[in-house]
Amino acid sequence: MSEPLASSPTPDEAEASAVVVPADLTWRRMHPVTPAVKGWKVLAVMLVIAAQQFGNNLSEAGQLLHGRTWLIAVGVIVAGAVVGFGYAAIAWRMTRFAIDDEAVYLHSGVLFRQQRKARLDRLQAVDVVQPVLARILGLAELKLEVAGGTGSGVSLAFLNEDDAGVLRTELLARAAGVRRVEGAVVPPPVPEQPVLEVPPARLVAGMARSGATIFLVLGVIGLITAVVWSGEFGTIFVMVPAMFGFVAFYWGRFSREFNFRAAISPDGIGLRHGLLESRSQTVPxxxxxxxxxxxxxxxxxxxxxxxxxxxxxxxxxxxxxxxxxxxxxxxxxxxxxxxxxxxxxxxxxxxxxxxxxxxxxxxxxxxxxxxxxxxxxxxxxxxxxxxxxxxxxxxxxxxxxxxxxxxxxxxxxxxxxxxxxxxxxxxxxxxxxxxxxxxxxxxxxxxxxxxxxxxxxxxxxxxxxxxxxxxxxxxxxxxxxxxx
Amino acid sequence: MTSHVVPAGPFDPPDVNWAPVSRKLASARLSMTAIVVGVPAVGGAVAALLSGIVWLWVIPGVFVALGLWAAWLIPRQVRAVGYAERADDLLIRKGIMFRSMVVVPYGRMQYVDVQAGPLARAFGIASVQLHTASPSSDAAIDGLTPVEATRLRDKLASRGEARLAGL
Incomplete structure (x- = not known):
């Protein structure tokens, strides 16, 4: 594995009291590029706030940027980037995970430490998710769902794409009750039999015939009637936010369900889909x-x-x-x-x-x-x-x-x-x-x-x-x- | 013990011995209602007295009527609550107007909660809530004596353990 393997540090004794962690675990870290992928969140939040502040008044924003103020803006952005990437880097340092036959252990958190143990016999689903940026960099997030209510799952983000695949196979094998002999090779992925495929044309046709389209057509008809009846063309702008909503709905559905494929294997149902963010699910x-x-x-x-x-x-x-x-x-x-x-x-x-x-x-x-x-x-x-x-x-x-x-x-x-x-x-x-x-x-x-x-x-x-x-x-x- | 509210029907399966909940639950709920209804009623009455506006008496009137309705309803509601431990599942029945009966298999219970708020403690009652993997299983029994609540919790927990399957 190209994964940097941490030299199995024994967990802090005081911390370990909460979750019983076997001592002979091999602890691993996430991929070192993780902070670069995760650090953008702070900047994104700042951008959203800025957009909300100035979104409906671009000229005012333009005026603000005259003179020296743009320096402040750049400073804020740089500070945000430093905070974002710095935090992500520290968080990466603090995050490590390990697996054994019984469970997956995840230690994380900078200020508030968290130790999580997800029992593999309670495993409900394993997903490999690749957001756009991670996909470009060849990274993937491995998500385990263990049915303990919201937020009980374990998310390993981000791993090398190939490692994520290997790890998924291994976790599923262990969850299936295949005991691993120490030093044995990782079991090969179980063969998949593709059973369902949704071509993009069908997906688009399906959306065109969806309930949203009925509302869209009714809305447009209503709008045209209103314009003709009132004689005021400005009425059209009432529909603009709704139109954005429809576009977002159609686009979201299309991009998420694009290239949908389902397969069956001894490990259960495999689902793959996604245009930008690709998701590959395994439901045992x-x-x-x-x-x-x-x-x-x-x-x-x-x-x-x-x-x-x-x-x-x-x-x-x-x-x-x-x-x-x-x-x-x-x-x-x-x-x-x-x-x-x-x-x-x-x-x-x-x-x-x-x-x-x-x-x-x-x-x-x-x-x-x-x-x-x-x-x-x-x-x-x-x-x-x-x-x-x-x-x-x-x-x-x-x-x-x-x-x-x-x-x-x-x-x-x-x-x-x-x-x-x-x-x-x-x-x-x-x-x-x-x-x-x-x-x-x-x-x-x-x-x-x-x-x-x-x-x-x-x-x-x-x-x-x-x-x-x-x-x-x-x-x-x-x-x-x-x-x- | 079920003669006063329950006609035969789907909510009265045969061979089930319904255990009632403590009458103290009615007292606890009535006190709660008295606070919620009584304060605005008194406030309204004072306002009407001081201002001398006659139609202001409508406000305390409405609240008093609400309180009377609650005083009539709550004891009946409490009497309608029943639970039964069967061999493999727990039955909980409640409601007069909108009736419901829920059956929770012991093997499906994920955990059991015993709760008692300050008012409930003052009246010496507690409630037991059963949790399954489904958030929609509304399986709570209010108004148990603390002894009964503890007994039920322990019994349910041990039965659940014996029959626990996966999800």
Missing amino acids: PGRVQALRLTQGPLWRGPGWWRVEINVAGYSGVDAQSTENVLLPVGDRDQALVAIWLVLPDLGVVDPRALLTSALDGSGDEGGFTTMPRQARWLDPFGWRRTGYVVTDRALLIRSGWLIHRLVIVPHERTQSLSLEQGPVQRKLGVASLVVHSTPGPVSPRVPHLLASVAGELMTEQAARARTARASAGPELWMSPTGDS
Whole structure:
């Protein structure tokens, strides 16, 4: 490895009391170019502040720069750079990490020291992220998600590109339960089988037919009407901020989901995407907590679907993040492949027929239990579609009239269940079942079922979840004995 | 023990013995309400008295009405709360108007919290909150006696440990 290997300094005894750290670890540092990549943040923040101060008054800013004031400006920039890069350099000095068979250890922090231990048997996902600058310099950030709530993951930034890849392979092998013999060669990356690919043309077409486009067209029509009606051309400028929003939305989606590819390997699902910042995710088997297929009204014609997943550790709160996307846009076959990636066995004889009725069907075809007729006023258009079906492996929830949705929750991934009933629902004799999943875009919910059906479903799901968990695969997915 | 609020239905599964929470929870919540409602009511009454404007009496009137409504509602709400330890999961039921029942499998619990604020301590009650990997599992039991809270916490923790699976 080209990584500078620190000469394994024993951690400070006083510090070590918080996290039990084995003594024989080999400590490593991040790549020495890291401060140069990270140090720009202070300058970027200064630039943003400056832009906010002077953004709407450029001439005033120009006047300020007359005379000697530009010297001060340069001084401030230089000071910012010194602070930024200096801090990043010290932070680099203070940061080191080590791995053993059980965990990844990360020590960091300049003023407030932090020691973090991420248990590998709790590993939920490993990402290799390369922001533009890091990509140019051949660096990469390795992120481990361990499902301990927000900020519990470990981020190793930045490593040499190749080292990051090797380290990922090694971590996944250890997390899978492959014990490493001291001095043995690093296991080669497991072979990947590419299964999904989204060409840029499809991505653009998908965005052009997205819900945002409908709003954009409606907005433009409304604007033209307003201009014609009022006769004042200035009305157009009202739309300028909104236009920026749309451009940012389209660009963000395009750049993040560009060149989307999914592959399957013994280590789980591999996802790669990104135009400027490239992201390569690995989600080990059994780590997907729930998935959702969505189809907007304009996607109905070509039969396209978007597939999103819940993975513990991927918070999904940030709308800008693509880490929860399993398929940005794809036709029916690709969507079915995406489901197969997560659930190779759906627990029915004819999964294709079931999924066809789950995606496009309505009523009780395919064994679905839908909302009772008396509750149709609660969902006047979608009540025939809203329903669920239970297979041996998962709960499928179909809903939505304008936007078709299908949510799939594997039984062994059910966290807890709850039954809810408001006054109107009680009058109509219905209740909603909520399935609690880890944080993410998917929040499974079967609304307005016949009260007795909902109660029964809750009891059954609790039992199914229990038996499914008991027979679920081991956390260490390659360990012959397993630990479950 | 459930006869006064619960009609048979999905919220009353068979073979479940619901344990009620302490009535002191009602007292604690009522005192809290008394503070929240009482202060503006008194303030409004004083203002109306001093100024002599008749319609100002509407303000204390509204607050008193709110307080009376709460005094009627809160004891019923507290009586509607129940929990049951089953072999593999914990059931928590609450609500009269908007009812909910949550089932938390022991194997899914990540950790258990016992909390008691100053008011709760004054009334001798505590609350137990169960956390799963899902933030939406709203599994809290308010108004347990400290002894019961500790017992429940220890029992849940040991049961969770015995059944703990991954995520």
